[in-house]
Amino acid sequence: MYRTLIRCKLDYGSIVYNSAQKSTLKQLDIIHNAALRIALGAFCTSPIDSLNCESGEPSLADRRKYLTLSYASKISAYPNNPVHRHVFAKRFQETFNHRKQISLPFYERVNRILGELNLTLPETINPTEIITPPPWTIHIPSTILDLSHLKKSENHPLLLKKLFLETIKKFEKFQCIYTNASHSESGVGAAYTTIESFAKFQLPPFTTIFTAELIAICEALRHLNTKPTSNWIIVSDSLSAIQSLSQLYPTHPSLIEIKSELQISQKKNSNVQFLWCPSHIGIEGNEKADRLAREAASGDGSTYQITKSIHQDIKPALKKNLTLHWQQKWDTSNSKLFRVKPFVSPWKIIP
Template sequence: MIVLSKIDYGIYIYGNSPKTTLKYLKSPYHQAARRSICAFPTSPIKNILAEAGLPTIEERHRELISKLVVKLIFSKNSVIDKDIHQSIRHKSKKRIQSSISKIIDKAHEMELQFKKPRKILLSYPPWHIKPDSILMNLAHYNKANTSNSVYCSLFSDISSELKKDGWEFIFTDGSKSLSHTSFAVTSENGFILRIGSLPESTSIFTAEAFAILHALKITMENNGKFIICSDSISVLRAINNPNNNTDLISSIRNKIAMMPKKIKLMWTPGHVNIRGNEEADKAANSAKEAPVFQFNAFTKQDLKTRINKNLKTLQQTEWSLYHHHYKKVNPTKSPPKYPTNLPKRKITNFVRLRLGHISTTHQHLLTRNNHPICVTCNTTLNISHILENCQISKPIMDSVFKNLSIYDTLKNPNSKNIENVNKFIETLKLTL
């Protein structure tokens, strides 16, 4: 923890340093990771870092640079904005790049569009939203215990009273699948007022909020009084929350405060056969197949989610190309969680057997002797041979692990498996 914190502090400086300089950083970092899990000195550092749940220096650099990408895109500093626009406009690279231009290059490498969202001029504070601007009458009923017919009846009663005062109803909805995100704004009878597609990484929360924002723009362009119905209770609660100052929510709150007598929001439960809500849901889903406008709408959290997903995919791709015994016991490169009620020595034995480097098979690397030979099988003695082909170890494994394979046991570091592995080591008289 101490070494990694110091490395993180200077990572923006050494991130583009030559490999010879990075060696001075890697040595103490790798040594600290090796000692933290009591690994054998000759164990591959890739295995050690995966077992310890730590990133490589290169992975850590990519992760922290990605965090800076988010900060730059959503920066509200005019000086930084000017530098960003200059770096984007200059197509030819300078001999000595600025830190901002290097981060923009990293963003392009990760296939991130470095396009800043439009800034929102906020002129109304959150407390200017009147209590009756957001109608949450139907939210008082528990959806699990309220039937569709009851919800329809309640909505009909509320809408009838409001229509008498001249209010018109507009419905919004967002839709998200594995490969598509979209939104729609419709009238009560299902006429599509606005429909669009959003970036794949956009969350359903952003899609629902973006639909409300477009509905507000439509109402402001037309005469009359409008109630915008949404089935996203999380978005409406965010609008009601004065501590939520994200650009998208603040923009919605700003427009409501501008025209309190013309615009109201209302929560309507989804999928309970309220006609307007069902029509909006169909329209949002139809955007997956129909040619619609693409809107570049995303929030800071959406961008973080996409970056984390890209980084995880990149790490998994790199790990899939790695060939070693350790990959059989940790195919997904996930850090194991060891029980705390066992002696350290037993856990160390289990870890070293997972890593595939033990004194019996790799002591010769330190003593500079010849590679050990299995006397019974007359072949090179390594961890794969011991666990898979050795005539001596096979009957011992059958008696200790029963029907389970040794690799399945090593994948799951619970107390029982650790005890069985130590029993196997003692019986076979392996030196770890």
């Protein structure tokens, strides 16, 4: 209730009023702390750091840092936006250097937060540079999700593999192309493979697994659009990626690119369909694509490099880094609660 009714109002405009004096911003902390005490039933003498940790709710200062960096990462993807030059231009740098008592310019606040977290904003894809086909010119692709209702925990892998082979047998006249993605501590990778060829791509570290799966599908479409074969079936083990293909008005840059590639396939009279398959059950094409994606994530020498990130993917990474920073401060605290709850993440709900 606090997040829905109160915090949203405190968040509104925070990237602007965050330039206010610290003494002024502390007045908002009173509202934040009072709400947490009511929600937790805590005493008035309970330490603020303990309230934040027990509720899994960061301080308003950390919250404003996250919102500031999120806004900066979004604007960085739109260099033609009139706001971009005001956010990133250093017009007031000399003025601030001579008058330290004035409020920090926005770009200076962004740089200081990034320095505190030891981060740099990556180069992002400009969505306006991607040609978006009109939605009425392209058909919604055919997606086959016959096996999606079967849970791997309730069915033997051999049974799932048998059902998949029976499904794929219906497309004997189609050429299969398998896609996959991998996300690990070593990096992020995507790949596709056919009977004749394969390709793997190393992606920026901020890339989410959902985006990586979409990139694999997009690169597969680019590949098949260069081939004379007209019947293709793209097999992926990412249910969310395949389901997202049905969006009429996508905002994700990779989805927009997929729509553009599908329009090219449509003009060539190619029949492209998408099939979901369970992962790690011994399907040869899926296992090969998975291996290639893991090789790409680890930086294999024969891997194509994709350097630009998608600004939607930066937000989870920012939240993760701010949470780690919060955890480091909690590790050095002398709170008695630390012995009971050593992590700042919310309590796990026991079913």
